[in-house]
Amino acid sequence: MATLHSRSAARAMMAPAVFLLLVWMLVPLTMTLWFSFKRYLPLRGGDLGWTGFDNYVRFVTSSAFWPSVQATLLIVGGVLLITVLVGVLLALLLDQPMWGQGVVRILVIAPFFVMPTVSALVWKNMFMDPVNGLFAHLSKFFGLAPLEWLSQAPLFSITLIVSWQWLPFATLILLTALQSLDREQLEAGEMDGAPPLARFLHIVLPHLAQAITIVVLIQTIFLLSIFAEIFVTTQGSFGTRTLTYLIFQRVLESQNVGLGSAGGVYAIILANIVALFLMRIVGRNLDA
């Protein structure tokens, strides 16, 4: 059906979206690059001239750089791990016959509608607060010393909060995929006397593989730039300073736009490495 006519029409129809995104990407990117070679300190009078690669060198040699990359990967990886594992289990459970399935699904989906700022505030104050939080009340009830969540297990706490927000997304996609699974195949496996675990490993899991890659891809895109959850809870203390947060500190707290822009360029590079890696996997699935 791909006639010459429809090809040029197709290109024309793709143009607005491509053009808009190109502008949205290139204009700020060009300006970021421009700033990144400048000594640009708004509080000291703004543009103080070109500095070559100084900002780039300074950003990576700063003692905060590698820990921030590490924190970023730990949070992203942790959330992916939790949401996918729990998401698969939850999807398997929700796929079983039960009463009130619709209501359960409504309950499970709820966190997805909560804005990140609100969820961070609620978790931080009403659950993780070591004096007035619900977790503290709970541990006191059992006679234990309350855990100081955000200072004693900061990365885990943030991972937990973010996982809570993204679990519904993972669960729903995995559930939809599960529901399209061929029942007869599953039942055939059952007749053959395959134990449940083997059935899961050989029939269900391969079927879910594609859904899992999608979950990983989409979530990674959003997780690389999480900000509100850290800003509200630890403000980057206790080793929770991600790359995004480090850039925020450079640009807004230190008002060093040049240095922050260089950091922005590094973040773009990191994102693209991750993206490339993911695209390889997902790209294959997109062909199918």
Next chain:
Amino acid sequence: MARAVTHQRKTLNTAIAWGIGLLIFFPVLWTILTSFKTEAQAIADPPVFFFFDWTLENYAVVQERSDYMRYLLNSVIIAGVSTVLGIVVAVPAAWSMAFVPSRRTKDILLWMLSTKMLPAVGVLYPIYLIFIELELLDTRTGLVIVMMLINLPIIVWMLYTYFREIPGEILEAARMDGASLREEILYVLTPMAVPGIASTLLLNFILAWNEAFWTLNLTAAKAGPLTAFIASYSSPEGLFYAKLSAASTMAIAPILILGWFSQKQLVRGLTFGAVK
């Protein structure tokens, strides 16, 4: 289902699923409950669940301090208009990717997604300066544009995956009947893709509603949506759990209700092409 499920098995499933469902929902429930307590009850130890003096005081305080309706309206307009605009731009693009794929289609699609990975903080200064130049600061128009651009890649991708499931022959048949390209898309493709479009609309509405970086940094008094509303309650002086809960409930209630009512549509389309 060929096999009869035992009654016990179903009961067990139900119990576990409800338990987990309630556990996941609990933070939201707790926030809503706390919003009806007094500040003292909100931090009471042991915590009180349902048996407290229900009060609307917190809502009154919050409403008196900030004009909720204005923030709500901004949220609705920004999330709504940006999503609709995004779909208008994305439908033709997704159409051409799905039905006239070329060698580069996949690359373009993946490139579009990669633009979402630009760290927002890194480009705050450039965008802020552009907004000053174009007088877009603190305007809904400005935020609509940004939100549309942020979500456009996701919209294109979601639509693309739905469109791909529609057999090309139907479109071709329409074309044989003399339908123009515009008519083909508007009257043949779109109606068939309604579930997909609906779920794209919903998901992106939610994403735009919850976006809290640009909406906070590019607004002042006029265009601030509910994310800005929350920022004035986040950690004030003195006891604040109940008031924070009331403000939080007000900020998430509209989207929560919308989401619940439309969850069937949302779920039906929420596959990103993960299911064939």
Next chain:
Amino acid sequence: MYLKTMVRAAGVLALAAATGVHADSHTTTVTIATVNNGDMIRMQGLTDDFTSRNPDIALEWVTLEENVLRQRVTQDIATKGGQFDVLTIGTYEVPIWGNNGWLVSLNDLPADWDIDDLLPAIRSGLTVDGELYAAPFYGESSMVMYRTDLMEKAGMEMPEAPTWDFIRQAAAAMTDKDNEIYGVCLRGKAGWGENAAFITAMSNSFGARWFDEDWKPQFDSEAWANTLDFYMDLMTNYGPPGASTNGFNENLSLFQQGKCGMWIDATVAASFVTNPKDSTVADSVGFALAPDNGLGKRGNWLWAWSLAIPAGSDATGAAKKFIEWATSREYTALVASKEGWANVPPGTRTSLYENPAYLEAAPFAEMTLGSINAADPTQPTVDPVPYTGIQFVAIPEFAGIATQVGQEFSAALAGRQTAAEALAKAQALTAEEMEAAGY
């Protein structure tokens, strides 16, 4: 401007041209950016009094949490975004921004606003080269707030000017962890305006300083080691759990719930902890000067939340009228008539501390005034320093550096590193940042 051409050339978003339908009625709109602190929220509630006197001025409020507000306001003024007509800023920002020519001088406020009534310490902190760049809304120092009942139970008596050693003894005597009573609550949450402010002010009384006269960071000095060791000892033994995430607000809430024996923090908190509506311990709170170590300096700071007008505001006249109203004696009287004298914004005017009605209603008035007068931003610590500011260093880089230093201190308090490690990291990162800034 280069940028302009770049933007135009990009020709983006031409659809945006149809934007900005500005309200063009006869009223002038003044957009006020402010913090969500109690006194500011009260001011917002009293807006009607202003608009009824000035029917041609409409007020728009942007009330944000402190960190978000600072970020928004700094971003906007540094880029000349012009989103706000009145900014709520402090004694840290005013000298820097005033120097940059970013603020409108308020020297021409009418005579009956009475600039000479401002407390000298506060006024000098907001003045650059003879120009007053911000009008103080409320001013504060820091002092010890303590529970008189717990002191009595412990068989001790708080002197008017305690030493740090006494504070430690008292904290030990008052702590009763089984009943969730912690001897002392201090700021631990990272941030230049949170723990860094408190510990910097505290360090002055230990003879420590941020920089020597050549701008070399001094975190490797013995005085800093003593400061941080003492702080950690106090907090780990007698402080509340989770202290490393407690800022002003968290501690206020703990004190109001009766969980702190002593709290050393902003004098402005005095009216909150003695307000029976919010505080369970309202009738048993005593006050004392911030502690010292006999080195001639006390650990108290000086701060004033102030209202300023950014240069380039298109409503300068109306903004001045608003500032004049909000920082006037009449406003104070208005709050007093509605909420009682104890709740008026403190610490800005001499006349308030000569007002018998206030002195009677506010048991903390005398101590507040004494603390403010005892603060000297030009000579903050024992040894000479090249900077001004007590709990801050009035250079643009300070906020960024001190937040990171605060994070190291906070991590030490959380037990994630030792005090020595925190100081070594603070020294390194400060040196790094100062070098980057060209010192």
